[in-house]
Amino acid sequence: MASDPIKKVSGRAVFVAGDDIDTDRIIPARFMKCITFDGLGDYLFYDVRKTEKGEDKPHNLNDPKFAGASILISGNNFGCGSSREHAPQAIMRAGFNAVIAGSFAEIFFGNSTNLGIVCACASDADRKQLVATIEAEPSTEVTIDVVNQQIQFGQYSIPFEIKPGAKDSFLSGSYDPLDELLEGASSVDAVVSQLAYMQGA
Amino acid sequence: MGKSLFEKVWEAHSVRQLANGQTQLLIGTHLIHEVTSPQAFGMLRDKGIPVRFPHRTFATVDHIVPTDEKSEPFSDALADAMIKEIRRNCEQHGITFFDLASGKQGIVHIVGPEQGITQPGTTIACGDSHTSTHGAFGAIAFGIGTSQVRDVLATQTIALNRLKVRRINVEGKLGPGVYAKDVILHIIRLLGTQGGTGFAYEYAGSVFDNFTMEERMTVCNMSIEGGARVGYVNPDPTTFDYLKGRPYAPKGADWDAAVERWSSFASDPDCAYDDVVTIRAESIAPTVTWGITPGQAIFINENIPAAENAKDAAEKASIEEALEHMHFIGDTPILGTPIDVAFLGSCTNGRLSDLQEVAQYLRGRKVADNVKAIVVPGSQGVSMIAEQMGLDKIYKDAGFEWRGAGCSMCLAMNPDKLIGDQLCASSSNRNFKGRQGSPTGRTLLMSPLMVAAAAVEGKVADAREVFSVHEKQTALA
């Protein structure tokens, strides 16, 4: 499934404050009772967005100013906690193509990359600038230039970090590795034949 | 120069390098459960791709299983659909499934070791971050996302970046009433919840040499809470003794060959590590979390941190957020905080030795009024042996509810949930906001005996005093 390369991501952005935002926060476990990922977008950040009765709380994701945003901005260690892909799936299905944070938890980063969600690490100071800009003017177009590792908004341009492997996979459209893994089948058999515990029916 | 276990296992399972520089890594053993696998089977079905090595995937149900209902259909229709889906997928693809009627069902990280599926020198993956538990056997074991579950089903491999290795030595002797849970909570407190990012943790030193397999599993389990995707202990005679005679362990002449092979994977004495940390066992006291990340932990006799003492603005903000959620006041003791619920179970501390250790102190004691206390064995295997030993009676006499096997209130995908802002003393591994089923619910992580002490006293207490713990008694004596 070679996908289309992702060279840049553009759109409006919304800020969800906080460090250590864990996957239970991104999608509470009770919404994981499902056998497909369809519809998960509705439950993104549910407990911070909704009261126990299901009414909207004041939150940027409920604010019409930020409706239609496709880039999520947050703090450090974003996506820590469980390995559930439900978290990036909820983010993707709520319409986001990219997350800009201080840093990402490892499994979350890998899961997101496989789905084609660009996870960009920007410094605290640069993110502050970005957040100030979009909060003052929510219609600001934010562009994540994957090739040059720059985020442009208004008159600003800030650098971001991304793992080289992830960058390469976005640029070549190979972020979903399944095809390439399938191509390695004969090499897999060779390794399997060397391992005693892999033998048997 | 020698090699670490991580390097040896990695090299033995490397298939090839991928275009983006990642390694295509063979996953020898694949474990699945009902929450993160159905979507993966769906993706294969859509593409018409078969399961490549069905005999190397093993399945169970744990997260959604009610612990107080015995028969299907479950009263929760979504949970019922999920168990039927995994059953159907396993049947269709010829995958071994430890179903509810098998007597072997339980939390995936308890079932794998118990059945002898978890073995040294192997790679193990599961769509669950606590897969690091299996590293206790000297395996490289890690959690994966659902797309990677698909990749393993389709190819028995995943694309992965190589990790660095940090050796963590814990040397000396733990004091009475100080457990494996305290060791890992202390490590996370010291190194931080992100400290392990990019690392595999190799746990070593005299404390680990003397630990039982179940204690090693408790520590490896929570590696991920410290940011490390993988945590392991080198295999040794303790490991081999545990595995001998288990259903999926090699038998006869194969056993001797396996032990020789397994031993060869242990880290060489002269291997290089990317980092080494050494901790004195005597410096560790019973530890309790006070906040909303597992790193927000203190010794039982310490005060809850105050925001004004934070070292920087980020720490100040996170202390404030935690205090607000927990309804705690900075610079006050955690000792004596009234609790509402006591939960004993989970893949961290739901094993037989955990239940035995607590039971020997709980005999003749009573859970405080106003405290709801539940004990949830990690597997049907654990509950069967515990019942043969009469442990269920000790717990019930003390006022605990004795439940069926599953994840239960660790993440509350089944009916066991906190209500409102209840405060729970919990032997599980995560204290995130909302983790135990109520968005405003509050969790204090601690060792099983500390959970029992809190249950008996109705408030956070020092188990060493509540139960007059002097010399550490061995659970399996």
Ligand code: SF4
């Ligand atoms: S017991 Fe808790 S941490 Fe362990 S697998 Fe179940 S839900 Fe996850």
